[in-house]
Structure formats: C-alpha cells, structure tokens
Amino acid sequence: MKTRLLFALLLSARVLAQQPAAEASASPAPPRISYGSAHVDGPYIALTFDDGPHPRLTPKLLAILAQRHVKATFFLIGENVQAHPEIAKQEAEAGYEIGNHSWDHPDLKHLSDEKLRSQMQRTDDAIKAAIGHSPAIMRPPYGDLYPAQRKLVNKEFGYKIIIWDVDPNDWKDPGPSVVASRVLAETRPGSIILSHDIHAGTVAAMPQIIDTLLARGFKFVTVSELIAMDKPVVKKAASAQQTQPSASPAASATPTP
Numbered sequence: 631m632k633t634r635l636l637f638a639l640l641l642s643a644r645v646l647a648q649q650p651a652a653e654a655s656a657s658p659a660p661p662r663i664s665y666g667s668a669h670v671d672g673p674y675i676a677l678t679f680d681d682g683p684h685p686r687l688t689p690k691l692l693a694i695l696a697q698r699h700v701k702a703t704f705f706l707i708g709e710n711v712q713a714h715p716e717i718a719k720q721e722a723e724a725g726y727e728i729g730n731h732s733w734d735h736p737d738l739k740h741l742s743d744e745k746l747r748s749q750m751q752r753t754d755d756a757i758k759a760a761i762g763h764s765p766a767i768m769r770p771p772y773g774d775l776y777p778a779q780r781k782l783v784n785k786e787f788g789y790k791i792i793i794w795d796v797d798p799n800d801w802k803d804p805g806p807s808v809v810a811s812r813v814l815a816e817t818r819p820g821s822i823i824l825s826h827d828i829h830a831g832t833v834a835a836m837p838q839i840i841d842t843l844l845a846r847g848f849k850f851v852t853v854s855e856l857i858a859m860d861k862p863v864v865k866k867a868a869s870a871q872q873t874q875p876s877a878s879p880a881a882s883a884t885p886t887p
C-alpha cells in the first residue's frame with residue numbers, strides 16, 4: 631500500500647515537474663510564413679512593385695532605381711514574364727528580388743487548391759526560365775489568401791507570403807504627387823511599400839519618393855533581406871501584427887489591372 635502511494639506521489643511529482651518543460655516545448659510560435667511588415671532595429675524598408683514586367687514603364691523604373699542605387703522587389707505576373715522574360719532577367723541581374731504574383735492575377739481565394747498550385751507553378755516555371763532560379767516569396771493578388779492556402783504555398787513551394795503595410799492606392803491613378811505623399815506619410819522602419827510599375831503615375835512618383843526617403847535616412851533592402859532582419863516582438867504586438875496585414879488589404883481589396 632505504502633509503496634503504491636509513494637509510487638503514485640512520485641509519478642505525479644514527475645508529471646508536475648515535466649509540465650513546464652512540455653508547455654515550453656509546445657509554446658514556441660511556428661515559423662512565421664506571412665509578413666505585412668517587419669520588426670527591425672534599423673531604418674530598413676522594402677519597396678515593392680507588382681503586376682509587371684511592363685514593356686515601357688518597367689525599364690524606365692529600372693533606370694530610376696539604378697541612378698539612386700536602391701534595392702527593390704518585383705512581384706511578377708507569370709504571363710507578363712512569359713511575354714517579357716528579358717525584363718525579368720534584367721531585374722534579377724541588377725540585384726532586385728523577384729517574387730511570384732500568380733499567372734494571370736485571379737483572386738486566389740476563389741480557386742481550388744489544384745488551380746492555386748497551377749497559378750503558382752506556371753509562374754514559378756516562367757520566372758525560373760527567365761532568371762535561372764525560383765523565387766523565395768509570393769504576393770497574392772489583392773493581398774487575399776486563406777490561412778490554409780498560405781500554408782499550402784509555403785509548404786509546397788517554400789514561399790514566404792508577403793503583403794504590405796504601406797498602400798498608396800496607386801492603381802487608381804491619383805497622380806504622382808498624391809502617390810508620393812501617401813507613401814511618405816506612411817513609411818516607417820520595417821515597412822513593405824506596395825506599388826505597381828504598370829502605372830505611369832507611380833513610376834513618375836518614384837524619384838520624389840526615393841529621394842525623400844533617402845534624405846530621411848531610410849535604407850532600401852529587398853523583401854527577403856528585410857524579413858531576415860525581422861525580430862520577434864512581445865506576444866500582444868505579434869498577434870496584432872499578424873492580423874493586420876491580412877485584414878487591411880482585404881478591406882481595400884478592389885481589382886487592380
């Protein structure tokens with residue numbers, strides 16, 4: 631009797647002792663797969679351009695970026711890469727990062743897993759053919775992707791899902807000065823700035839945007855460089871941060887060309 635009691639006591643003591651360890655091993659957050667911005671120590675930002683390559687405007691933009699020696703990231707449409715692989719190649723060779731932005735810009739939330747895979751795979755193939763390697767990142771059109779779909783593209787393609795925290799709504803063509811003032815008002819360290827190199831007004835706004843951000847001390851890095859600098863924050867802020875990116879683009883989700 632005594633032995634059994636002692637054994638039971640010892641067992642419960644062991645269970646109790648193990649509990650904190652078991653909890654600790656279960657509690658670390660799973661690796662982050664989606665980013666709307668990054669938590670960084672320095673004045674680092676990522677400027678991103680969606681929907682290209684555009685045969686006339688993208689080369690113009692590349693010249694503006696090269697003159698200022700700033701890095702940028704391009705989220706490309708597969709069918710546009712197929713039409714202008716030389717521009718995608720030029721972007722990669724100049725040191726800019728290339729991401730997957732789907733084959734023909736559907737709302738991926740409306741697609742079956744099979745069609746989602748096809749949108750990702752065809753674009754991955756076109757980018758790989760143009761620049762020699764697959765992208766490491768993707769951005770869903772309209773910023774829309776269900777959590778299960780995010781897991782799918784991360785698991786099957788290895789992509790991180792990149793949204794944004796600065797949105798000048800440049801696809802509505804509000805004019806270069808409005809695009810510039812919106813970006814300049816919202817950009818902070820760790821920001822991921824959304825814009826489109828298929829709109830003349832956006833490209834025209836870039837010299838002012840880049841020159842002003844440089845004058846403010848910001849440093850331009852690619853998206854992958856920015857998220858590599860991301861630091862975990864206290865739990866409350868982290869969960870607020872994770873819900874924000876998916877929520878805000880969805881709210882402003884309206885078709886872009």
Ligand SMILES: [Zn+2]
Nearest residue numbers: 680681771886
């Ligand atoms: Zn787009």
